[in-house]
Each structure stands twice: as structure tokens, then as C-alpha cells.
Amino acid sequence: MGRPLETSSSESLTVRDNRTGKTYNIPIVDNSVSATAFKAISAPAKPNEREESGTEKGLRVADKGFLNTAVIQSEITYIDGEAGVLRYRGYPIEQLALHSSFLETAYLLIYGSLPTKDQFRVFETEVLHHSIIHADAEEFFRSFRYDAHPMAILTSAFAYLGSYYSEANPSLQGRQWQTLFTKGDKASLANMDKQIFRLIGKATTLAAMAYRIRQGRDFVIPPTGLSYTGSFLYQMDHLGEENYVPNPVLCKALDVLFLLHADHELNASCTTVLQTGSSLVDPYSAIAAGCASLYGPLHGGANEAVIRMLISIGSPANVPAFIEAVKRREKVLSGFGHRVYKTTDPRSYIIRKTADEVFKVTGRDELLETAMALHDAAMKDEYFTKRRLYPNVDFWSGLIYRAMGFPMDFFPVLFAVPRVVGWLAHWRQMMLQEGGVKIWRPRQIYVGAGKRDYVPMAERESSLVNSDPKKTPSTVPHSGMTKRTMLASYRGKSKL
Incomplete structure (x- = not known):
């Protein structure tokens, strides 16, 4: 103090x-x-x-957008944006991407150390075992419109999932459910672990169901004997073929991408999970909140924006004109620059190599040449290097997803599924922190009107403030049935 x-x-x-x-x-x-x-x-x-x-x-500390505010002590992920360093629990992301797997890295993020053979066997078995969804969930998914965005479906599905597990809800179990965590109560920790297994295991199933409902296909029960990403691709694509096994190159590539996207410290969605979780809500609701945050184009939709940008450029020949338009602020350069990294995103090197492996089996994406030309032009242009605008993870990941045949609006889902692990790691750390959880309640700097006295409506005068479109409701045009109904007269209709 x-x-x-x-x-x-x-x-x-x-x-x-x-x-x-x-x-x-x-x-x-x-x-x-x-x-x-x-x-x-x-x-x-x-x-x-x-x-x-x-x-x-006393003074308040103003920090719009949390540019330099630390809200929690963490042992999970370390980032040095100036040096381009990313480590999970101390391990360089480059080593993990080369030697580890997504589920092994998930264990590391959640429990703090690389697992022994027996520990990993238990963890992997439990995660895959908990991938099956209650049969009632089919009706839930079929209640969405055929053109519903898959992220809207996935966000809703995580919240829906929590309705099945009353033992995970402090609102039903009482606050003792959380306080027992910090005391190291074995039964409570086992209860927490079960929810973690369920959320990681069912994340791919919910995502696959969101995909298949858009395709008008029946849902697929998670298979046995496949890897985490292999099971995911199976659930998305299997149409009854005998002995169906997804391509191993695609399984491995997706596993690497999942590993790279598993966590990234206190980004917008992770902070949302912790903010929501600080009220002691159940973990399913907290994960749903994180998924909603990830839905935004400034976060999980960035790789989709890269593909749309490359499509709009059209060909390598159009790159120079696009670069000049960006400099004039007429166009937006997606996939370059990062809120944290002030040099090249360390994940982009790994993804670039992964992209080469994928293209060997899928063929080179037609946008690849445009992407390469844009990359080279930006890296040679002082306008971008001076501003430290280097390629980030989204620049290449969208090309891989596109080459693998995923629709663009499914890209954020492919971000959300692995990020569930990071969200859970930070949520678990907060739940177990010494002293328990305190609800997050930021301060504000009030700059509005001072004390005012109420004026009856009949005595109010029109003021200039009503001419400001930001300070008065917009008039919504109506047509069709609503327009006809508004012109009709009927009992109970307001005369205002």
C-alpha cells in the first residue's frame, strides 16, 4: 500500500x-x-x-483497454512480445510443436508439468471417454436455423451443456463447492477434473455437430481408437464409409494448430472467462462467455479476414496496388501486427512449415502465391517494418484451414476448440489460488452529468442533444405485416 x-x-x-x-x-x-x-x-x-x-x-489508475494492467498472478504462459518469445509453463512453443501433442500440451497447461506415461494415459482416456454427448442434444442443435453461424451454435452449446451437470454449479451446490478447492479437498478436485475432461472432450463433438447441422447431415458418435484431432475429423466427415480413417497428415497438422492456439495468456476471451468465472458461475457458462468473446472479428475472426483480404487482392500482380492502398489507409492489412508481439509471431514460423506439409497432400491453395507476394512486399517495405508490422499466426492458419476444406465461417470454431484448454487452465488456477476468488469489479472514471432534478415529460423542452444520432434512438423503417399492423386500428392500441 x-x-x-x-x-x-x-x-x-x-x-x-x-x-x-x-x-x-x-x-x-x-x-x-x-x-x-x-x-x-x-x-x-x-x-x-x-x-x-x-x-x-484517492487516485484511480486509468488504463483503457488494459494496456498495462496486471489482474492476476499466473504460472501458465509467458510472452515477450519484443523478442518474439512464447512459452507454455516455461517450455518454448517451438519445442512443444516439434515434440509434443495437443493433449500432452493440454495436460501441461492445466496441471503444470509434462505428464508421465501413466498420467497421460489417464488424462487422454478420460478426455476421449467424455466426448460423447447426451442424445437430447440432437434436438437442441436441430432447433437452430440452417444458416446459423457455427460460433453462435457453439457458444450456445457450451452454456447448454452446463444444464446437465448440477454438481458443477455453485449456485446449486453452494459456495463451499469452490472453497473446498483451495483447501485441496480430493473429492472437490476430482469433481473439477471431471468438468475439465468433459469440456475438452465434448468441445470437438459440439463443434462437429455445429458443422454437420449446417450440412444437413446426421450426427456421428465419437469413434474409439483415434486421436483427439482424428476423432474430430471423423465426426465432421464420416458418411458411413467402412473403416473410415481421416488423413494422418491433416490430423497431425490440425494437432499442431490446436497446440499453437491452446493458450495465449490474458487475451480478450481468456480475460472474459476469468471475469465471468470470478462470480463463481459454473465452468460451462464461463467457457460459453469466452467463446462469445472469441466470436468477435478483432479476436477469433482474424484468420477469416486474411482469406477475405487475399480473395479481394485477386492475384500477385495486384499486390503492389494493395500495398499502396494500405499506406493511404484505404485498405486494411490483415494478418500482420499483434497487440503483444512487436516482432514476428513465433507461431507463424511453425505454421508456415505445417502449411507446406498440408499443401503436399491437398495441393497448393490458389491464394498461396498472392499470400507469398504480399508477405514479401510487406517485409521489404519500410512503411510496415518501421511500424513493426510482421506476420502473425492468423496470416498462415487461414490458408491451411482453407486448403483442408473448412468453410471460412468455421475458422473461429477451429480457434475456440483448442482455446478451451487455455481457458480452463487459467480458470482452474484462479479457482485454486490462495485466499480464494474475489469477484472482478473494475473502476470507471465518471464524466457524465452532475446531479440533476427530474423534469416531468410535459415540461421538457427539445434540446440540441436530441439531434445527436448517438444520443437518441434511431427510427427503424418497417414493412410488410408490421407496416400494415401499425396502420391498422384495434382495441388496446396506444394513441401516442
Whole structure:
């Protein structure tokens, strides 16, 4: 906690409040300072100052978009954006992609260490065993329109899944369900593990069902004897062929892509899961919230945007004109730059190699030449290198998914399925943290109107604010039955 300066320390931040002349000494721990320490830095309100400013109640730390705010201590993923480093539990992503598998890496992310042979056997068996969905779920999936977006279906399906497992819902079991976690209660930890097995195991099944409902096909029961990604491709594509086995190159490529997408620290969707989970909601609802966050085009839809961009460019010959249009801010360059990485995304190297393996069996995608030309042109142009706009994971992953035959609106689903693992790893860490879970409740800086007295509607005057389209409801045009109904007269119709 910040306090007026008494003794100086090399591991502290000295702050002088020029409003009062007071100096405060704020401890630095793990190269961070506590935001609540600044609440001690207060000053008398100035004459005529807005009471909403709260000057006498201490400083708030403004950080729009969480650009430099740490909300939790974590042991899971380390990123150095300046150096292009990504490590899961200390292991470089390059080593894991080369030697590990998605499920082994999932174990690492969730439990903190690479599994022994016996530990992995149990984990893999449980995940695959829990991939089967209750038969009633067929009716749920068939209730969606034929053209429903697969991410809308998947998001809803995760929430729906939670209705089956009352033992995972603190609202039904009481808060003791969570407090027993932190005490290391074996039965409670086993209960938590079961929900983790279910969510990872059923993620591919729900995704495959969302795919097949769009295709007008019957659903497929998860097979036995296949890998995690092999089972996923089987459920998506099997049409009754005897001894059907998905192509091993595609299974391996998807496994690598899943591994690379398994976690990425506190991105928007992971933060959403933790924010939601901090209310002690069941993990299925928290995962559904994360899925909804991932749905956004600034997050999970980026690789789809890359493909649409390449299609719009058309051919390598059109790349120079596109580059110039980007510089004039007339076009958007998708797949380059990253909120965290200020150099090349380390995952992009691995995906590039994976793409080559996929193209050997699928053939080269017609957009590949355009992508290569765009990549080379951007890397040679000072406009982009000066701004540190380098290829990210989305630039190549969309090309792989397209070559494998996945529709573009299914790309975010292929992001969400493996990211369930990262979400669960962070959720589990938060549930088990010392001292239990505190609900996340950010502060705001209120800049709205001061205290106002209510004015009856008849006495209100039109004001200029009503001419601002951002501050008045839009008029919605109606047609068809609604238009005719609005013109009709009937009992109970408002005369306003």
C-alpha cells in the first residue's frame, strides 16, 4: 500500500503529489506496483470541482483497454512480445510443436508439468471417454436455423451443456463447492477434473455437430481408437464409409494448430472467462462467455479476414496496388501486427512449415502465391517494418484451414476448440489460488452529468442533444405485416 515517504527502498516507486507536496513510497513486487496503493494519494477538492471526480477518495489508475494492467498472478504462459518469445509453463512453443501433442500440451497447461506415461494415459482416456454427448442434444442443435453461424451454435452449446451437470454449479451446490478447492479437498478436485475432461472432450463433438447441422447431415458418435484431432475429423466427415480413417497428415497438422492456439495468456476471451468465472458461475457458462468473446472479428475472426483480404487482392500482380492502398489507409492489412508481439509471431514460423506439409497432400491453395507476394512486399517495405508490422499466426492458419476444406465461417470454431484448454487452465488456477476468488469489479472514471432534478415529460423542452444520432434512438423503417399492423386500428392500441 502506498504511504507517505518514511524510508526509501531500492525496490519501490517514489511518487510526489504536486497538488499537496506529499511524497509516497510504493513497493515494487515482481516488477509491478499495486494499483490500490494509489488510493492513498488523495488531495482536498478544489473550489467548484465536480464531486464525481472523487479527489478526496484517492487516485484511480486509468488504463483503457488494459494496456498495462496486471489482474492476476499466473504460472501458465509467458510472452515477450519484443523478442518474439512464447512459452507454455516455461517450455518454448517451438519445442512443444516439434515434440509434443495437443493433449500432452493440454495436460501441461492445466496441471503444470509434462505428464508421465501413466498420467497421460489417464488424462487422454478420460478426455476421449467424455466426448460423447447426451442424445437430447440432437434436438437442441436441430432447433437452430440452417444458416446459423457455427460460433453462435457453439457458444450456445457450451452454456447448454452446463444444464446437465448440477454438481458443477455453485449456485446449486453452494459456495463451499469452490472453497473446498483451495483447501485441496480430493473429492472437490476430482469433481473439477471431471468438468475439465468433459469440456475438452465434448468441445470437438459440439463443434462437429455445429458443422454437420449446417450440412444437413446426421450426427456421428465419437469413434474409439483415434486421436483427439482424428476423432474430430471423423465426426465432421464420416458418411458411413467402412473403416473410415481421416488423413494422418491433416490430423497431425490440425494437432499442431490446436497446440499453437491452446493458450495465449490474458487475451480478450481468456480475460472474459476469468471475469465471468470470478462470480463463481459454473465452468460451462464461463467457457460459453469466452467463446462469445472469441466470436468477435478483432479476436477469433482474424484468420477469416486474411482469406477475405487475399480473395479481394485477386492475384500477385495486384499486390503492389494493395500495398499502396494500405499506406493511404484505404485498405486494411490483415494478418500482420499483434497487440503483444512487436516482432514476428513465433507461431507463424511453425505454421508456415505445417502449411507446406498440408499443401503436399491437398495441393497448393490458389491464394498461396498472392499470400507469398504480399508477405514479401510487406517485409521489404519500410512503411510496415518501421511500424513493426510482421506476420502473425492468423496470416498462415487461414490458408491451411482453407486448403483442408473448412468453410471460412468455421475458422473461429477451429480457434475456440483448442482455446478451451487455455481457458480452463487459467480458470482452474484462479479457482485454486490462495485466499480464494474475489469477484472482478473494475473502476470507471465518471464524466457524465452532475446531479440533476427530474423534469416531468410535459415540461421538457427539445434540446440540441436530441439531434445527436448517438444520443437518441434511431427510427427503424418497417414493412410488410408490421407496416400494415401499425396502420391498422384495434382495441388496446396506444394513441401516442
